[in-house]
Amino acid sequence: RVHGDSTTMSHDEEQDRKYDEIIELLQAAGYFRVRIAALSRFDKVVGGLAWAIANSGVAADVQVLFVENSTIGQKIKIADSIINALRKMKCPFPLASQVIQGSNFIELAPAMQWLVKRVLENRAEQGNFNRRFAESQFTKHHKLPEDVAKEELFAPAKSYAASVAKKYQPKRSYRPTKALRQRRPDEQVSSVLLEFGHQIRLSSSDTAEDQDAAARAASSAALMDSLARVSGAAGISTSLMGAMFGDKNAIRQFGDAHAAQTEFLERKKSEDKEAQFQRDKAALEKRIEGLRVELAHAETLVAEAEARNDDGRSKLAAKVEYNERVVAETEKLLALETDENRELVARLRELLSLCDNLETQQAMFQASATAHKEELEAEILKLQTEGPPPEIAQRLQVLRDTAAAEADKLVKMRIANAKRIRDIALVERKIDELPSQVELNQYQRRFAELFDVTAAKLVETRRYFATYNSLLSTHEYLSKELEMLEGIQEQYPQYMRQKKTQPKEQFAGHVKGLHDSMVANIARVEDKFAAHKAERDALNTKYLALVEQQRLYFKLAKEFQDECNKNELLAAQLAEIGVANLADEDDEGDADDDADADAGPADDDEADE
Numbered sequence: 001r002v003h004g005d006s007t008t009m010s011h012d013e014e015q016d017r018k019y020d021e022i023i024e025l026l027q028a029a030g031y032f033r034v035r036i037a038a039l040s041r042f043d044k045v046v047g048g049l050a051w052a053i054a055n056s057g058v059a060a061d062v063q064v065l066f067v068e069n070s071t072i073g074q075k076i077k078i079a080d081s082i083i084n085a086l087r088k089m090k091c092p093f094p095l096a097s098q099v100i101q102g103s104n105f106i107e108l109a110p111a112m113q114w115l116v117k118r119v120l121e122n123r124a125e126q127g128n129f130n131r132r133f134a135e136s137q138f139t140k141h142h143k144l145p146e147d148v149a150k151e152e153l154f155a156p157a158k159s160y161a162a163s164v165a166k167k168y169q170p171k172r173s174y175r176p177t178k179a180l181r182q183r184r185p186d187e188q189v190s191s192v193l194l195e196f197g198h199q200i201r202l203s204s205s206d207t208a209e210d211q212d213a214a215a216r217a218a219s220s221a222a223l224m225d226s227l228a229r230v231s232g233a234a235g236i237s238t239s240l241m242g243a244m245f246g247d248k249n250a251i252r253q254f255g256d257a258h259a260a261q262t263e264f265l266e267r268k269k270s271e272d273k274e275a276q277f278q279r280d281k282a283a284l285e286k287r288i289e290g291l292r293v294e295l296a297h298a299e300t301l302v303a304e305a306e307a308r309n310d311d312g313r314s315k316l317a318a319k320v321e322y323n324e325r326v327v328a329e330t331e332k333l334l335a336l337e338t339d340e341n342r343e344l345v346a347r348l349r350e351l352l353s354l355c356d357n358l359e360t361q362q363a364m365f366q367a368s369a370t371a372h373k374e375e376l377e378a379e380i381l382k383l384q385t386e387g388p389p390p391e392i393a394q395r396l397q398v399l400r401d402t403a404a405a406e407a408d409k410l411v412k413m414r415i416a417n418a419k420r421i422r423d424i425a426l427v428e429r430k431i432d433e434l435p436s437q438v439e440l441n442q443y444q445r446r447f448a449e450l451f452d453v454t455a456a457k458l459v460e461t462r463r464y465f466a467t468y469n470s471l472l473s474t475h476e477y478l479s480k481e482l483e484m485l486e487g488i489q490e491q492y493p494q495y496m497r498q499k500k501t502q503p504k505e506q507f508a509g510h511v512k513g514l515h516d517s518m519v520a521n522i523a524r525v526e527d528k529f530a531a532h533k534a535e536r537d538a539l540n541t542k543y544l545a546l547v548e549q550q551r552l553y554f555k556l557a558k559e560f561q562d563e564c565n566k567n568e569l570l571a572a573q574l575a576e577i578g579v580a581n582l583a584d585e586d587d588e589g590d591a592d593d594d595a596d597a598d599a600g601p602a603d604d605d606e607a608d609e
Helices: 003-029 040-053 071-090 097-101 105-143 145-167 178-182 185-195 213-226 238-245 246-336 342-386 392-435 437-497 503-608
Strands: 175-177 228-229
Touching: 003 040, 003 105, 040 071, 071 097, 071 437, 097 105, 097 437, 105 246, 437 503
Parallel strands: none
Antiparallel strands: 175 228
16 A cells, blocks of 8 residues: 555656646747746646647647636536647657546646747748748839849949840841731741741651642741732832742742742851950950969969078078077187086087087987878788788688678667567557556546536436426316316306206205315325325335435445554564564574684584693
8 A cells, every 4th residue: 555655646746747748838929828826737738739720830720729627528628628739749658548638747748849949940941931931022012222232343344235136136128927927836827937037947747848848838938928028128029029030929929939948047157256355355355364363373372482592591590690609709718618517518529519419310310200101001002902912801701791790680680679569669669558546436426526517417307207297287287277177167057957857956956066076186196295205205214224324434434444454554563573573693603603613613612621
């Protein structure tokens, strides 16, 4: 029992901790209704779930209508709506309806974290969209100083591009007449191209090159007849030339070919000139750019050379100055040399010569190290080009084979591990599907609450039915009484009009019969009421007996619980006493062993004596 209480306490502490984390998440995300102290935990968390689903930006097509201080039925409906919305949103943390109804915050925390993350992402995305929309609206009516400067910079280029486009735009030489508007689409295309100085073949089939030249000339002539020149240049018309020389179609075809050839040559010449100009311009620009790069490189080299020259001059000046200073100091030392310090000066000269020798050896060592380095680099390059020796290559191959085998083994082990993890996950899912003791307790509490609500509704419904039945019976009796009185009222004049002897006595007998039947009905109803009353008294007596048994059961259960607590307390005390006795016995045993050990040498001494 102590272990179960500690487990329940730790579970409650974990629930409180997860609830605090959920409240902090919702408050950080912007759901400030969690600050209202009057709301319950269920209202705060479920309201936060509904708010997060609505603000996540995902079209779940599920209406989540949250109502505060809701009943059991409304809570079940809200929980089902939230579960359906999370499934539509493809939440990676599946939840059950009883998790939300039972306020299981441990399982609700991961789903709440995921929802809050989606809310923050949607908020950032909407912010970026609104910012881009605001910038686009700003650029439609306003300009930044940078944009104005850029437009002023590119204004000459824009005017030049517009002039070039205007100069080389297509020029219309012919205009179609009304007769051409009724032609076929291919003839319409041909005529439009001819208007701007282009010629194409009228047929798009594979045998177009084998068609008759006369047919092509006739089609071209027919199109040319339907076109009129735009410029209106003066000259001899084709009709006049045909009348003068006879063959009208041949003259028209020749004139058209000559005009087209002339126009093509002029256009080709202008295009060649423009292309040559552009090529020369590009070549000159490229050459200028290359010369600029060479000039910059030469200037860099000159600057570096001047810097090196200045550095060398400064170093040379420093060396010269140092040399002069050394010579001066040497002369001073030679002037100071006497018989007393002659040995010291000799020792100083030996040390200076030793220092020069060490510097020479250092230079030689550096040169030998550089040569050795170059030899090693050459050997490495040789190994890279020619490959290692056979024995080293064989060993490398063995190592590669071993590494490949180990890699295959690792892959197999990973596959086996993945399979085992999948099996473990499957078992964990199956275990998670089984309800825990906490969930069963929640089910029990919810079913008890539902049973209480249903029982209250049943009692209320029974009261309504009993009231309705009693009112219906009263209505039936009153209707019968009214019918009886109306019958008496209607039958009295009939009895009085009859020509019989003693009509009043006959009417009185009839009324007496009715009275007797009513008395009999009243007696039957009273008997039925007495039977119902006796049944109620019996049920009340049985209910009181059951209540007394329940009280006795609770009393005995409480006494049994008290006795169990006493038993556990006594068992703990007995266990403590038993441990203490065992410790005392161990101490006594150790003391006896020590005494025996002390007595042993004495006995040996006595035996020796």
